[in-house]
Amino acid sequence: MTPETPLPPILTFAPAYFDRIWGGTRLKEELGFDVPTERRIGEAWLVSDHSECQSVVVEGPLAGATLGELVRSHGTTLLGGRAQPTPEGRFPLLLKLIDAGMALSVQVHPDDAAAVRLGETDIGKTEMWHVLSAEQDAALICGLRDGATPKEFHAAMVDGTVAGLMRSCDAREGVSLFVPAGTVHAIGKGILLAEIQQNSNITYLVFDWNRVDGQGRPRALHPE
Template sequence: MSFNQYPIVFEPIFKERIWGGVKLNTVLGKEIHSDKVGESWEASGVTDNVSIVANGVYKGVNLEELIDQYPNEILGAYIFNRFGKQFPLLFKFLDAKEDLSIQLHPDDALAKRRHNSLGKTEMWYVMQADPGARVVVDFKKGVQQEDYMKHLEEKTLPSILNEIPVKKGDVFFIETGTIHAIGGGILLVEIQQTSDITYRVYDWDRLDDQGNSRELHVDLAKDAINYGPKQVELTYEQSLNKANAIVDCPFFSVNYVPLESEYHKQKVTDRFFFYVCTEGSCVFEIADKQYSFAQGDSILIPAAISDFVITGKATLLEIFVS
């Protein structure tokens, strides 16, 4: 059966979190039914959280089934040869009404050995930030394992971590092993490897609705922490109607596309592309058909599609595996 070529969107998978809020509804217009929704998984191949197509002829089919039937058409030969039928990336919107836990993620080797999973390198793009909002990323200069263990035991860990004030458009690249936390008052896009492995090391001594503290993973985290210097805050060009490179790492590449009129894309057909609309609205024209999208939409362009035009006034993130 031939593959129907069109931009695919998925049903969001909402996750309630102790730190979640309502901005997924008030800012992005998503239909949430709780005031504690922290995450909207926009495209996921994570086991037990596989996305379901929301539009077109494949509506109701999950991503796993779609890839199983059309691996080259969806993923592309390059991605299929590298990852098999696993969708290699996970895309989320996160609404942090309160601080997330201080945490980190293992690299591929450690995650494979311990969890039979990929590691979790990730990137954040800040869509909105309340006054005074900040992220916690990496240690202050000179901190070593003995300092970390001492402050962890004394519950003073935040005192040796970098706090960085944030605003709309800021980008942070979080390598595996980097200690981090998204602060309260931030709505962002998270782009990451397909993994749900997180090691929490400190949770601000808070309790859930039942009066319980959340599980920590201090022992697992010991061997996963990277104390070396890192480039975490990224800058990028913002030329109109062009793809401006933000990140190019072994796991994903991300471009910033500020659209004021028209962006013509000709891509190779050996890999998929993914777009997140962070602001405004736009139209994708593919094979003489038009598809409208707006802020909060996430769009999978299957590998089989090689040529399309995006028009409108919008801000897009363009993601692919290089």
């Protein structure tokens, strides 16, 4: 592949699948993704130029090339005139599908400035959700309810009652929700959604519904 290899009108990438403790089976059952039924796939990364996952072109003259290679070889031809690569020279966005068979942890992501201050190698993470399907009464959690104080929130983290301080909204097919960096949030049980986010994988866990892993251990949280 060289910079002279023209970009086709459409690039098709192979999805990368990630098992998650909260994952489900909707990617296979509803969208027809070719994954084993016994796997609990929580995330399918569709477009990624991240150090943890490189999307690979599956057909056409650029088959076998990674998204990162295309960013470096084709630059603004790929990105257009307005989008800019990350400070590391990567594609600025990451597109994934999330299948929440169970509720995800309550979590928060830093913005760009906080990521630098905290010594992270990734940029910050603002994201947006678009619900593809959802069970009846499924909910998205985004932000704290009015009047909640940092002191109350920290106490709720300690005693496991964080959910009572969170603001929730109904998750219905077609609903979109913008989640700025720094917003405490969670995806509820029974939701399949598309997530468009900054190209970052920084996550600080606030509360995990008192779950334990296969060895009976709770997941590590980040109360600070």
